[in-house]
Every structure is written in C-alpha cells, then in structure tokens.
Amino acid sequence: MRLPTAIGTLLLVVSSFLIWIKAPISGGANPSVSFGWTALIIGGIAGIGWFYRSSRVIVVCAVAGLGLCSFSVVYLALRDPAIWSLVDENSQYATIISFSRFNLPANFGIEPFFQPNLSTESAIDRLAAALYFAGWGWWVCLTGALLLLIPCLKINGRQNIQWVALTASVMLATQGTVFFKGFAAQYLQEQGDRDMARGRYVEAIERYRAAQRCDPQLNKSEQVHLHLAHATLAGGDTA
Numbered sequence: 001m002r003l004p005t006a007i008g009t010l011l012l013v014v015s016s017f018l019i020w021i022k023a024p025i026s027g028g029a030n031p032s033v034s035f036g037w038t039a040l041i042i043g044g045i046a047g048i049g050w051f052y053r054s055s056r057v058i059v060v061c062a063v064a065g066l067g068l069c070s071f072s073v074v075y076l077a078l079r080d081p082a083i084w085s086l087v088d089e090n091s092q093y094a095t096i097i098s099f100s101r102f103n104l105p106a107n108f109g110i111e112p113f114f115q116p117n118l119s120t121e122s123a124i125d126r127l128a129a130a131l132y133f134a135g136w137g138w139w140v141c142l143t144g145a146l147l148l149l150i151p152c153l154k155i156n157g158r159q160n161i162q163w164v165a166l167t168a169s170v171m172l173a174t175q176g177t178v179f180f181k182g183f184a185a186q187y188l189q190e191q192g193d194r195d196m197a198r199g200r201y202v203e204a205i206e207r208y209r210a211a212q213r214c215d216p217q218l219n220k221s222e223q224v225h226l227h228l229a230h231a232t233l234a235g236g237d238t239a
Contacts, residue, residue, distance in 0.1 A: 004151045005050050005058055011144030012043030012065055015137045020072060021082065022135030024090045035072045039141050042068065046148060058148050060167050065145030067171035069138055074175060076133070077126035078182030084220045086133050087118050121223045123186040185215030192227065201231040 016036040042064050049057030076083050118132060119125040149164070192207030208228050212218045 002050070004147045005046075008062070008144040008147030009043055009046040009050055011140050011147065012039055012046060012061075015141035015144060016040035016043065018137035018140055019135035020137040020141075021076060021086070021133055023086055023133070035068060035141075036137060038068055039065070039137070043144070059164055062145045062149035063164055063167040063171065065141055065148065067168070067175070069142045069145065071171075071175055072138060073127060073130045073134065074179055074182075077130040078123060078179050078215065078217060081217070081220065083120070083126060083130060083133075083217075087120055087129060090118060090133075120221060122189070123182055126217075181214050182217070185211040185218060188214060189218065189224065196227060196231060199234075201234050204231045 016039040018036075020035045042061050046058055046061035046065075049055075049061060118129045120129055188207050188211035192204045192211065195201070195204035195207055205228060208218075208224055208231070212224065218224045
C-alpha cells in the first residue's frame with residue numbers, strides 16, 4: 001500500500017504543474033477555472049494521510065481526485081466558453097493538415113493528428129469534445145487518483161467502500177446541482193428539434209431561446225443559430 005499510494009500522491013502533485021486543457025496548436029488553453037491548484041491541495045492532503053497511515057483520508061483524496069477529473073471535463077463542456085475556441089482551432093488546423101497532405105510534398109517526421117469534425121450539438125457531444133482536449137495534467141491526475149484508491153480498497157475494504165460511497169455521493173450531488181441547467185437546456189434543444197420536424201416553427205423558436213437562456217453556452221452554438229434562422233425563415237414569429 002505504501003509505495004502505490006506514495007506514487008499516486010506524487011502524481012497528483014505533479015499534475016498541478018502540467019496542462020489540463022490542451023489546445024491543438026497553441027498549447028495550454030485558458031479555462032476560467034484553475035484545476036491545478038485543486039489537484040495540488042488534494043495531493044497535499046493525501047500526503048498527510050500517507051504520512052499518518054490513514055487509509056480513510058487517502059480514500060477521500062482519491063475520490064476527490066477522480067471527481068476533479070470529471071468536474072473539469074463537464075465544466076469545460078457545459079460552462080466554459082473556452083471550448084468554442086478550442087473546437088474552432090482544431091477544425092482550422094485539421095483543414096490545413098488535410099490540404100497539406102493532398103496538395104504539398106510529404107513532411108518528414110510524424111504529422112500531427114486533428115479530429116476534423118468535433119460535434120458540439122448536444123451535451124454528450126460537448127463532453128466527448130472536452131475529453132478530446134484533456135491534457136497530460138488530466139491524465140496524470142486520473143492515474144494518481146486510481147493508484148490511491150485501488151490499494152486502499154484492499155485494506156479495510158468494507159469501511160473504505162463506505163467512505164468512497166459517501167464522498168462520491170457528495171461529489172456527484174455537487175456536480176449535478178452545478179450542471180443541471182446544461183442538461184435541461186439539452187432537453188429544450190431536443191424539444192425544439194422535434195418542433196422543427198413537425199413544422200411548429202414558433203414553438204421551436206421558443207424552445208431554442210429558452211435553451212439559450214438556460215445554458216449560455218448555446219449562445220455560441222452555430223447549430224442552434226442555424227436552427228433559429230431556419231425556423232424564422234420558415235414562418236416563425238420573431239417577436
């Protein structure tokens with residue numbers, strides 16, 4: 001237990017100095033929340049738990065580390081406007097690489113890979129896109145949290161599982177409260193899509209605008225703006 005938990009603690013601390021959200025070309029993005037400082041605090045508390053041989057403290061830190069990883073992805077997908085610039089940059093450079101591959105002489109070395117079509121239409125699509133931009137800091141933190149958690153479950157397993165369940169419940173409840181509006185907006189957007197398919201354009205406009213009010217992220221969604229324009233041109237009331 002001592003060696004894996006020590007390595008896990010070290011990885012949590014190291015992750016705080018690495019890039020969590022990686023832009024395709026420019027490198028580190030500028031998310032509105034700094035996850036590195038939180039990872040450093042969790043790693044420091046885990047170090048104290050390791051020093052005093054407290055498996056409960058280590059378990060709580062492990063679950064907190066996993067929760068931080070999930071929080072960073074969900075926050076980027078549903079709340080952080082940085083995701084739109086990341087998606088745009090990725091699309092631009094994917095187009096450049098594709099053009100170079102077919103129209104210019106081959107380059108020496110390994111060409112960078114960019115996924116050309118990152119969908120951001122739904123909340124699930126944005127979650128997948130956010131995970132695509134996860135940097136080394138995110139992966140190192142995830143590995144460190146698992147190295148903390150797995151050995152502790154083998155020692156006093158039943159008691160530690162209770163602590164895992166309690167900490168995970170608090171983390172999930174907190175994240176669910178914070179991101180409820182994002183998933184509510186997704187529901188409104190899907191209702192707007194159904195209204196569009198049925199030719200109910202006025203109702204569709206109301207749904208899309210309600211979704212934008214519920215989730216400010218959708219104010220920058222090209223797909224939502226296209227649907228609004230289509231509904232308006234097809235006979236929707238803009239008032």
